[in-house]
Amino acid sequence: MPADYPLRFEPLFRRYLWGGRRLQTVLGKQIGAGDDYAESWEIVDHGADQSVVAAGPLAGKSLHDLVTQHGQELFGRHFPQPQFPLLFKFLDAHRNLSVQVHPNDEQGQQLDPPDLGKTEAWVVLHAEPGSLIYAGLKRGFDRPAFEREVRRGTTELCLHRFEPRVGDCIFIPAGTVHALGEGLIIAEIQQASDTTFRVFDWNRAGADGQPRPLHVDQALEVIDYDTDPVLAQTPTRTDRDHVTRLVKCDKFTLDRWQLDGEAPFGGDNRFHIVALLQGELQLTTRSSEHLVRKGQTILLPAAAGECRFAASSTVELLDMYLP
Numbered sequence: 208m209p210a211d212y213p214l215r216f217e218p219l220f221r222r223y224l225w226g227g228r229r230l231q232t233v234l235g236k237q238i239g240a241g242d243d244y245a246e247s248w249e250i251v252d253h254g255a256d257q258s259v260v261a262a263g264p265l266a267g268k269s270l271h272d273l274v275t276q277h278g279q280e281l282f283g284r285h286f287p288q289p290q291f292p293l294l295f296k297f298l299d300a301h302r303n304l305s306v307q308v309h310p311n312d313e314q315g316q317q318l319d320p321p322d323l324g325k326t327e328a329w330v331v332l333h334a335e336p337g338s339l340i341y342a343g344l345k346r347g348f349d350r351p352a353f354e355r356e357v358r359r360g361t362t363e364l365c366l367h368r369f370e371p372r373v374g375d376c377i378f379i380p381a382g383t384v385h386a387l388g389e390g391l392i393i394a395e396i397q398q399a400s401d402t403t404f405r406v407f408d409w410n411r412a413g414a415d416g417q418p419r420p421l422h423v424d425q426a427l428e429v430i431d432y433d434t435d436p437v438l439a440q441t442p443t444r445t446d447r448d449h450v451t452r453l454v455k456c457d458k459f460t461l462d463r464w465q466l467d468g469e470a471p472f473g474g475d476n477r478f479h480i481v482a483l484l485q486g487e488l489q490l491t492t493r494s495s496e497h498l499v500r501k502g503q504t505i506l507l508p509a510a511a512g513e514c515r516f517a518a519s520s521t522v523e524l525l526d527m528y529l530p
């Protein structure tokens with residue numbers, strides 16, 4: 208049974224203190240009761256965390272099964288891969304997330320067990336008035352100056368912050384201190400890693416009334432103190448009017464499509480992760496037709512070949528792939 212059709216997966220929900228219900232109310236996810244739905248992992252192959260194919264001949268297979276049994280069809284020009292290299296999720300930050308940093312690939316290899324590094328990028332889907340993004344250190348904070356504030360519990364003083372607008376893309380290379388502020392809903396593409404060093408938790412308590420553990424020493428070790436304060440990306444034009452490039456780095460490319468009408472898609476012998484942010488998309492492959500709705504994500508294997516996208520009103524989507 209070939210992996211050559213648009214793959215949908217069951218989302219994996221993560222429930223944390225800082226979550227809410229907007230994965231359902233804004234993105235249409237089928238969540239259960241409770242007001243702590245924080246993350247919807249849409250595409251993941253990381254240890255026991257596995258996306259499972261929801262429909263079609265491959266239903267029930269995990270993403271890692273596809274990597275090992277259908278690698279050529281999935282990856283095309285990027286075959287072979289030891290695991291699916293990217294992780295895509297939606298986050299509902301009802302409260303501030305902890306201030307954190309991720310290692311790079313080299314630092315990740317030193318961990319036990321080893322993990323990939325984590326470079327990530329966010330696209331803001333919703334922001335409340337006054338919602339903030341914390342990204343990078345203010346100028347002038349080297350390691351000793353930063354460490355002093357961290358030990359005093361005043362980490363916030365060092366953090367560069369700004370009020371993002373809907374549609375902004377924020378690029379967070381490994382080693383960049385960051386936090387999502389309350390009120391934001393974002394889409395996040397990242398390396399398939401789950402290593403986070405928490406450096407500050409706003410001096411608050413966790414679910415059990417105790418402060419959540421911090422990883423200050425590891426965080427201080429992996430922070431890149433030379434990076435500038437992080438601002439929203441400036442989108443760049445591509446050779447197609449309906450496509451703008453938000454991020455191009457050595458880990459992934461992130462494009463935004465704003466399409467009204469029809470356009471060809473894919474056919475470049477690589478996989479594409481497609482996440483629909485607005486509208487309804489008709490997706491036609493050689494042998495099948497699919498309707499993709501707002502908040503849904505599909506993985507188009509390299510073997511799907513060139514498809515057609517059609518939108519009867521303006522559709523906005525993210526297209527994510529390996530460089």
Ligand SMILES: [Zn+2]
Nearest residue numbers: 307309327385
């Ligand atoms: Zn992060």
